[in-house]
Amino acid sequence: MKKLQAVYDQVVTRNPNEPEFHQAVLEVLESLEPVAEKHPEWLEAGIFDRIVEPERQVIFRVSWVDDAGKVHVNRGFRVQFSSAIGPYKGGLRLHPSVNLSVIKFLGFEQIFKNSLTGLPIGGGKGGSDFNPRGKSDGEIMRFCQSFMTELYRHIGPDTDVPAGDIGTGAREIGYMYGQYKRLSNAHTGVLTGKGLTWGGSLARTEATGYGLLYFMDEALKAKGKTFEGATVSISGSGNVAIFATEKAQQLGAKVVTLSDSDGYIHDPDGIDIEAVKQIKLVKRGRIKEYIDSHPNAAYTEGCSGIWSVPCDVALPCATQNEIDKASAELLVKNGCYALGEGANMPSTPEAVHVYLTNKIIYGPAKAANAGGVATSALEMSQNSMRYSWTFEEVDSKLKQIMIDIYDRASSAAAEYGDPDNLVMGANIAGFEKVATAMHQFGIAY
Ligand code: NDP
Numbered sequence: 001m002k003k004l005q006a007v008y009d010q011v012v013t014r015n016p017n018e019p020e021f022h023q024a025v026l027e028v029l030e031s032l033e034p035v036a037e038k039h040p041e042w043l044e045a046g047i048f049d050r051i052v053e054p055e056r057q058v059i060f061r062v063s064w065v066d067d068a069g070k071v072h073v074n075r076g077f078r079v080q081f082s083s084a085i086g087p088y089k090g091g092l093r094l095h096p097s098v099n100l101s102v103i104k105f106l107g108f109e110q111i112f113k114n115s116l117t118g119l120p121i122g123g124g125k126g127g128s129d130f131n132p133r134g135k136s137d138g139e140i141m142r143f144c145q146s147f148m149t150e151l152y153r154h155i156g157p158d159t160d161v162p163a164g165d166i167g168t169g170a171r172e173i174g175y176m177y178g179q180y181k182r183l184s185n186a187h188t189g190v191l192t193g194k195g196l197t198w199g200g201s202l203a204r205t206e207a208t209g210y211g212l213l214y215f216m217d218e219a220l221k222a223k224g225k226t227f228e229g230a231t232v233s234i235s236g237s238g239n240v241a242i243f244a245t246e247k248a249q250q251l252g253a254k255v256v257t258l259s260d261s262d263g264y265i266h267d268p269d270g271i272d273i274e275a276v277k278q279i280k281l282v283k284r285g286r287i288k289e290y291i292d293s294h295p296n297a298a299y300t301e302g303c304s305g306i307w308s309v310p311c312d313v314a315l316p317c318a319t320q321n322e323i324d325k326a327s328a329e330l331l332v333k334n335g336c337y338a339l340g341e342g343a344n345m346p347s348t349p350e351a352v353h354v355y356l357t358n359k360i361i362y363g364p365a366k367a368a369n370a371g372g373v374a375t376s377a378l379e380m381s382q383n384s385m386r387y388s389w390t391f392e393e394v395d396s397k398l399k400q401i402m403i404d405i406y407d408r409a410s411s412a413a414a415e416y417g418d419p420d421n422l423v424m425g426a427n428i429a430g431f432e433k434v435a436t437a438m439h440q441f442g443i444a445y
């Protein structure tokens with residue numbers, strides 16, 4: 001980097017001990033170097049310096065009482081990164097690994113992802129280091145109510161609209177929305193991923209996983225390939241992984257793996273997705289329970305071995321940095337020719353380098369998993385209209401949005417001279433829209 005090195009150095013100096021945030025910023029700034037060359041006026045207006053600094057960061061105490069009467073204290077976060085093109089928008093992650101670095105990397109990525117959707121949404125992210133695993137419904141409810149008791153004053157349907165992410169699904173959104181409604185005395189579209197009887201959108205549950213497949217289908221078609229008959233390896237077994245599996249199967253692929261944070265299953269016959277839904281969505285169980293009813297499937301402790309299973313297409317749908325250089329090399333060696341990121345930043349920079357040098361068809365997270373937030377924006381539209389579209393209407397809009405995102409990313413990549421580099425294309429296309437808005441606003445913030 002020449003023009004933007006100083007911007008990155010300042011980020012590292014100003015935000016020590018935030019490795020995930022540094023990683024996300026570096027990837028974007030590296031892509032934007034030619035944009036800085038082309039737009040000296042953006043450099044002069046400090047657009048690059050400003051976009052790496054969140055507009056606002058809120059950190060708060062969340063106290064709650066467990067079923068045994070013991071008091072717990074967690075830390076809550078909401079990072080409102082950019083409102084240049086719309087209200088802050090992004091999920092809430094509940095996981096013990098959550099810290100400021102993780103929320104900032106996610107919030108930063110969200111700016112460009114949300115811009116790529118073509119819809120008017122800014123970027124933000126939040127969550128807590130609360131661990132939902134093993135908690136009763138009552139404990140989850142009390143945590144969510146306490147969390148919202150502080151968060152509610154920072155959000156609003158035209159200000160900041162949170163949603164789900166790891167550990168935050170329909171149940172948690174329900175408890176949070178109920179508390180918001182009580183505190184504010186207003187029934188508004190302040191969260192997305194809502195229940196269908198109180199403002200939720202059909203197809204939002206499926207959207208991230210389905211969208212990932214629509215995006216990758218487009219990327220495969222551009223290279224004369226198809227999901228029909230392909231062997232697909234998917235990690236995770238949460239919201240994104242389950243609906244990615246379902247859509248991959250509908251497109252004629254055979255999905256052979258799924259995982260959770262304890263280990264992975266390999267079913268050479270193809271994953272029985274209805275059985276997985278029963279285990280994960282109904283019983284809230286562990287993925288290893290799958291082998292009890294599927295004797296041809298094998299369970300292996302530990303996560304990284306999942307990438308040693310040979311596949312044509314890999315779809316990481318669990319968490320950040322789940323594919324390192326060695327796993328990426330193994331995937332390539334075993335014949336994997338395409339990889340689409342359902343999770344946010346699941347590949348280390350060294351792994352991304354392996355995909356690019358080996359000319360793998362690579363769908364980066366910002367583009368490939370944008371279907372979830374895009375459908376959240378469609379939920380906001382329906383709330384504003386006080387109206388609901390059918391499943392088919394939402395699904396067909398989602399599909400078109402994913403095709404458009406592919407076109408935006410690949411056109412920007414071509415325009416900047418590296419046609420197959422969708423990471424660069426997605427970063428540039430996402431950035432240009434936000435930068436244009438920031439420039440037109442002047443330098444007040
Ligand atoms: P869920 O909580 O529904 O599922 C997460 C899955 O990933 C679980 O199987 C979980 O296993 C596994 N997992 C979580 N942390 C780890 C870890 N540290 N190591 C290994 N496995 C892990 O979350 P989602 O499916 O919603 O999210 C998955 C990814 O997709 C995240 O990166 C998220 O940011 C991203 N994403 C989600 C969107 C959405 O709409 N929900 C939209 C766009 C991106 P376990 O049960 O053991 O914790």
Ligand code: 2IT
Pocket residue numbers: 089090091092113161162163164165166192344369370372373374376
């Ligand atoms: O990472 C993401 O895009 C999400 N977790 C979804 C955010 C949203 O607002 O729907």
